[in-house]
Amino acid sequence: MSTIDRGDKIPNNVHLASDKRLQRALEQWQPRFIEWWKEMGPEGFQAHDVYLRTAVSADSDGWAVFDYVKMPDYRWGIFLADPVADRRIGFGDELGKPVWQEVPGEHRNALRRLIVTQGDTEPASVEQQRRLGQTCPSLYDLRNLFQVNVEEGRHLWAMVYLLHSHFGRDGREEAEALLTRRSGNADNPRILGAFNAPCDDWLSFFCFTYFTDRDGKYQLLALAESAFDPLSRTTRFMLTEEAHHMFVGETGLLRVCERTAQIMIAHPGDDPRRHGVVDLPTLQRYVNFWYAISLDLFGGEISSNAAQYFASGLKGRAHEDRYDDHVALGASYSLDVLRDGTLSRDDVPLRNAMNEILRDEYVEDSQRGIDKCNKLLAEAGVDFQLRLPSRRFNRQVGSFAGARVSPAGELVDEATWQSQRDTWLPSERDREYVKSLQQKAVLEPGKIQSWLAPPKRGIKGRPVDFEYVRVD
């Protein structure tokens, strides 16, 4: 394959064709990626034309084209946001010094770890969602699923580009390992907990794209502040695509609420399940589950790693320029911890609280879509409001890992937990019920499964009943 073909085949703005060594490394990795995609990517529909968005440049207007493409032919490109002239390190001990174009030796291991951890989430989510096409509510939803999937694939490319271009042999080995770990596999799992949880029904998919992709947004915002400029530029561009993933989640949850509210108003007093929709307590349990598992992704409340990342300029706070103090020495942060089985409020050095500070922003952002759902329910005349559970609820990471805490945030004993568990988290019966609503994929343009309201509008000005995936 010629140099020019390769440059064409991998759309990029990193002058790939002029870097032979990098090009060779990516050439060797690409067929392995395609093998992985065919084995672990979406089940079925690989030969179908899907109306997809493809990134073709990093220009703020017109960065993507929309057209029919078969998923294995998707042009996974490598794009960095435009460089900022004379960009300076925005926080930590190196504040004000020029950013790095190469990896400083002393930060090599930490940076590689950050990049691998981010990179691992991308193929993991594709693996988690790989069977959802078989039960899709509509062609519109099927297309959105695949859009998210191919873009997570591109995010993997983005991280692999950094590993190949800046980390030599170790980087190439890590890039291989990103294709060999498997979500949910007992022997070789993905790195982070939430990315090993099954996401095998569409209510989970909407919760995942609402809550778990939103964790991605905040991790990317923090990495976009990095002193390692290629990482900053890569993640800034990834955020452009990530917005659509969260849109899929938010509108998905709203459409669930809309449909359920219609049924509740039409059949007052009936169990909504008798009419084939998701009852709101079940929706609340799904929210509880995915919110808690996504909170875990931010790491421990008190973290010396986070302090070190901040000190050395590797990972900042989201929108660091909104803060006045970018050194964060001498200040403290007050947060909840569990000590000897009791709840207490601790003041910790600010740098050690960086995970919690990022989580605070995430919590606030997560509330917004819940508020929209509640507004929709109230306007429909339904007497039910969704709530984000306490951030202490059902945590597996950090100070509250394994603690028995109610959604309201109170410590409870084991007996209470056991008796309430199925009212707080999805039970087997809930999961079976939700899946029963999605047994048969709906593949006719404009048609939709009965538990979900249609979208307000289509994609890129296309009508809702557009043939988003050509199934004949």
Ligand SMILES: [Fe+2]
């Ligand atoms: Fe992603």
Ligand SMILES: [Fe+2]
């Ligand atoms: Fe995403």
